[in-house]
Amino acid sequence: MPAPRVLRPYKYGFRDPENVVFQTEPGLSRSVVEQISWVKSEPDWMREFRLKSLEIFESKPMPSWGADLSGLDFRKIIYYASPTDKKVRDWKEVPEAIRKTYDRLGVPAAEREFLAGVEAQYDSEVVYGSLKKEWESQGVIFCDTDTAVQKYPDIVRRYFSTVVPPHDNKLAALNSAVWSGGSFVYVPAGVSLDMPVQAYFRINRKSLGQFERTLIIAEEGSSIHYVEGCTAPIYREASLHAAVVEVIAKKGARVRYTTVQNWSPNVYNLVTKRAHAFQDATVEWVDGNLGSKKTMKYPSVFMFGPGARGDILSLAVAGKGQHQDAGAKAIHLAPHTSSTITSKSISFGGGRTTYRGMVKVVKGAHHVKSNVRCDALILDSESRSDTVPVMTIGDPNISIAHEATVSRVNENQLFYLQSRGLKESEATALIVNGFMDPITKQLPLEYAVEMNRLIEMEMEGSVG
């Protein structure tokens, strides 16, 4: 097998002229946080929340486990920049340079085909948003979080940071201090959104961090499928993506949150995603991690009421220089709840994947069922894979099962395909795509297609 490529060409590695209107100086301080709040004309309660979070961030140590974050310098990062000061509703009105960016990323095509509404974030501001009229008439709110703070303060104040409080972890505290953009989705009781709602994120400015804060509230009996995918161009300085996603699924509600992350290989992707599922509610996380230099992300579902359900599908692909430290957490706080976690990871070209998961059952949470399946594929001898599943069970009346396998590409399967005329890289790509199938088949079509193509690209570079 020839040596893997030194630098995998990043398909989305292009830049835009940096036409930013306002940005803070590099580094983090009280005055930076106050400037951010001032630029957004925020009410006092939000400004105070940010400042308190900054104190918490400064008092907390970095995590001592997980991916190696020693290359991250918080003093060099620019925490806020806005590209335009106007919000637009139609594609035609979006500024040319930004439109070109999304054009190359294929957003207009997606808009035509599958999606009813697209929220696009560019450099910390949500620039474009559009919502189908029928949703608006049903009382659905879909806007960026900044707007929500101004227009719907009561709802925001009621739920913001109730799922991920600032003291939860250092990166959540950072996000709480400097968050900007992100989506706010409120679905009234009984309303079902049958089309995926989508958002794109992108880091463009050198050393710019992305700190979007998303809050999704699904009232009783409602359902929604939210989809996001993001890319970023290559820069030499480290870029940081420290987002927080909070999901509240009330009684009988159903929320599915799909992410496909393909950040360029210099980005530190440290995200806290958590959902509270109440009685008979279901939350599904579909989490695809393809890019970034280091990812630490463990979508979780906290089940608070009987009948609640959490399903987490996690996909991690790590190439040279990458470490995907991903997984899931299923926390059973009520009886008669169930969870499934399925994780597929692939490491090649010296990449490293780690599955880190937790299934926790507290005393009193009887009749809980949980099933975890994590499989890892290591393609070559330079790569590595770890699995750390934690099961903490405090009630005996439960049934928990876990299974993990680690293997390489099956030689017989490879031979079979090659003997039918496929090149080794094509055969490997086919097998790897098959390995990931349980997860890719849960993705919206264009993501599944993009995912398969990306894998083909990776395999071409590393095999044959």
Next chain:
Amino acid sequence: MKKTIVLVGNEQREETVEFRRDGRAKVVAVVIGRGTATPSLNLHVLHDRQDTESDIVIRVLALDQSRINVRGLLDIRKGAKGTRTYLKADALMLGEESKVDLVPSLEIDENEVQAGHGASVGRVDDEQLFYLTSRGIDRKSAERMVAEGFLKSVFPELTRRDQNKIRKVLDHAFDRAPLR
């Protein structure tokens, strides 16, 4: 090489399994928690040579208010081509106040290997209990039978001393001799 580990008290044990002369290892561990005991087992299986095999079976029985902690690490270093390893950990929780913390982990630095693990935590199947009690067997004895059945498949691997140790613990726990 065969290694058996039996923890029935309040022991904290750390064990490493390495392959010096032997290329194959079978490890059988039984951890029984009683009363308010908090036994803990930290098992590290290290594969750093080529073509070694290991098969690890762990059975955990949590009674009363015990709190049991088991960590089983399958560690495959770079260069350990041809490694085959599998760990199975099963925990039976009989005590209403019992707690089990189970972390079977894998650290794999080599791709020409076969590695896996499986774990389960649960309580006695109600159907099994019903079957026994409907035949006139009292609940305590029925539970003991299920506990014995749970450990039965690994019993033959243990030394006579360990087998007796376990029987004694079960006698105490269910405070009666087993039905014959």
